[in-house]
Amino acid sequence: MKRRAFVGSTLATISIPGLSESGVWQRVRQDPGDIEAVTGDGRKVTLRGMAVRELAQGLEGRLLHARSEGYETARHILNPAIDKRPALIAQPGDVDAVRRAVQFAREYGLLLAVKCGGHSFSGQSTCDGGLMIDLQRIRSVRVDPTARRAVVAGGNLLGAVDAATTPHGLVTPLGTVSHTGVGGLTTGGGFGRLARRYGLSVDNLVGVEVVTADGRLLRADANENADLFWGVRGGGGNFGIVTAFTFALHPMQRDVISGGLVYPYSKARDAWELYGEYTVRAPDDLFLGIVQTLPPGGGEGNVLLEVCYSGPERDASRAMAPLAKLGRPVADARKTMPYVTAQKADDNTDPRALSMYLKSGFTRNIDSRMAAEISRALEGRPDRLTMVFAAQCGGAIGRVAESATAFANRDAEQTILAAVGWSPKAPAAPHLAYAREYWKVVEPFTNGFYVNDLSGEERSAIEANYRGNFARLSRLKTKYDPTNLFRLNANILPG
Numbered sequence: 067m068k069r070r071a072f073v074g075s076t077l078a079t080i081s082i083p084g085l086s087e088s089g090v091w092q093r094v095r096q097d098p099g100d101i102e103a104v105t106g107d108g109r110k111v112t113l114r115g116m117a118v119r120e121l122a123q124g125l126e127g128r129l130l131h132a133r134s135e136g137y138e139t140a141r142h143i144l145n146p147a148i149d150k151r152p153a154l155i156a157q158p159g160d161v162d163a164v165r166r167a168v169q170f171a172r173e174y175g176l177l178l179a180v181k182c183g184g185h186s187f188s189g190q191s192t193c194d195g196g197l198m199i200d201l202q203r204i205r206s207v208r209v210d211p212t213a214r215r216a217v218v219a220g221g222n223l224l225g226a227v228d229a230a231t232t233p234h235g236l237v238t239p240l241g242t243v244s245h246t247g248v249g250g251l252t253t254g255g256g257f258g259r260l261a262r263r264y265g266l267s268v269d270n271l272v273g274v275e276v277v278t279a280d281g282r283l284l285r286a287d288a289n290e291n292a293d294l295f296w297g298v299r300g301g302g303g304n305f306g307i308v309t310a311f312t313f314a315l316h317p318m319q320r321d322v323i324s325g326g327l328v329y330p331y332s333k334a335r336d337a338w339e340l341y342g343e344y345t346v347r348a349p350d351d352l353f354l355g356i357v358q359t360l361p362p363g364g365g366e367g368n369v370l371l372e373v374c375y376s377g378p379e380r381d382a383s384r385a386m387a388p389l390a391k392l393g394r395p396v397a398d399a400r401k402t403m404p405y406v407t408a409q410k411a412d413d414n415t416d417p418r419a420l421s422m423y424l425k426s427g428f429t430r431n432i433d434s435r436m437a438a439e440i441s442r443a444l445e446g447r448p449d450r451l452t453m454v455f456a457a458q459c460g461g462a463i464g465r466v467a468e469s470a471t472a473f474a475n476r477d478a479e480q481t482i483l484a485a486v487g488w489s490p491k492a493p494a495a496p497h498l499a500y501a502r503e504y505w506k507v508v509e510p511f512t513n514g515f516y517v518n519d520l521s522g523e524e525r526s527a528i529e530a531n532y533r534g535n536f537a538r539l540s541r542l543k544t545k546y547d548p549t550n551l552f553r554l555n556a557n558i559l560p561g
């Protein structure tokens with residue numbers, strides 16, 4: 067008799083000391099019976115208790131429902147504005163269990179959300195009434211310093227990858243906040259402090275393992291299932307759950323020069339102008355961000371230039387010299403620090419303090435007109451954090467052909483985002499309305515958007531955003547996910 071089946075059949079009648087903490091015990095004690103759920107196309111469906119119990123026993127992890135301990139924590143994602151309640155949350159303990167959870171979702175046609183780091187602003191990793199597959203137990207990083215490869219399980223957060231690779235003097239380019247999920251960040255693209263040197267995270271993938279909608283585990287790389295490998299590199303979660311990413315690693319020195327230069331709010335227009343002008347010609351080892359902020363509470367705003375210089379020390383002053391045109395900053399927090407410290411500098415210690423909403427787009431030319439209009443139009447409110455910010459693209463990202471991976475926006479020089487944050491206890495409507503109005507000023511200057519920064523209102527723009535790659539993506543979707551099981555993302559409809 068298999069271990070799982072044995073435990074399942076005996077637990078109801080006997081008490082085993084020490085087992086009360088185990089997930090198996092909780093599953094039995096909190097047996098929910100039948101569960102009401104919803105399908106991907108919004109129909110109600112009853113999941114019979116027996117089927118739910120079978121799923122729980124096959125997970126090697128936990129299956130949570132509304133009354134389970136841990137459900138409240140697990141259902142939340144980073145953004146408290148998103149308050150959804152999946153009918154079931156599966157936390158599979160291994161890849162076979164991920165397959166079983168996918169098969170279960172497919173069998174019942176359930177609305178399916180896949181959560182890695184839970185950083186989707188618009189809540190693509192959760193749902194009401196469906197099944198959430200929470201990858202928090204699928205976390206391991208294996209580094210082969212000789213081959214310069216890292217195999218990263220699909221539920222990891224970015225910080226774990228840096229922590230495993232940098233002691234070997236190696237790195238793969240990931241995002242700028244260490245608690246972001248590798249799964250969501252990488253499948254959508256992956257911008258970060260080293261992307262201008264080494265490309266997007268997707269540009270550094272050499273292979274993946276994917277659980278597709280039929281529950282198969284497929285290896286995909288340049289030789290095997292090459293079509294799937296192409297689609298996963300920028301197609302978001304449309305084709306399945308990536309359970310393992312193999313990244314190429316690059317030599318990386320320990321230290322970088324990183325930190326922010328703060329300027330008075332009155333410098334906002336000049337700062338945007340300088341940012342636009344310099345980002346298109348800066349060396350690849352300089353990463354620049356800009357943030358124009360009006361804080362809640364009605365305080366004075368400011369403008370921040372964020373810098374991460376990872377090139378030779380002797381060239382650092384020259385690389386950053388153009389920033390001096392803005393005059394003396396109010397504060398200059400740039401300093402030499404370990405790259406891993408820089409990678410954590412923007413981590414949020416109280417991530418659910420503010421509800422957030424954002425709009426985003428790619429820009430190619432932040433000229434003086436755009437600088438003037440976007441800086442002038444930003445309006446604060448005492449009960450709101452109001453921001454417009456940008457991060458640099460270009461460099462190695464732009465040297466990859468548009469059709470080489472599914473990620474199409476290779477000519478972007480910057481990604482620009484307008485964000486509002488408010489107390490989770492307050493109504494969202496006025497803040498959303500403001501952000502949408504403000505975006506009307508910014509949007510005409512943009513061309514396409516980053517699929518990882520969805521506001522949730524882009525449905526009709528997805529085809530154009532993938533440009534010449536869309537037809538191929540649509541064929542892939544039909545091949546690998548004909549019923550659109552993986553729909554909570556920048557969704558590509560099967561043909």
Ligand code: FAD
Nearest residue numbers: 182183184185186191220241242247249250251257303308
């Ligand atoms: P989740 O919310 O867990 O998932 C988001 C989407 O990815 C969902 O559609 C989900 O189904 C899918 N997904 C998750 N895991 C997998 C998987 N293993 N296989 C297939 N699909 C999967 N982006 C950047 O490029 N660079 C940055 O520097 C950056 N910084 C950010 C900082 C913060 C604080 C936040 C909130 C976001 C940031 N982003 C950045 C955007 C980020 O890339 C997206 O929010 C991304 O979706 C986060 O991935 P996640 O795994 O945390 O998200």
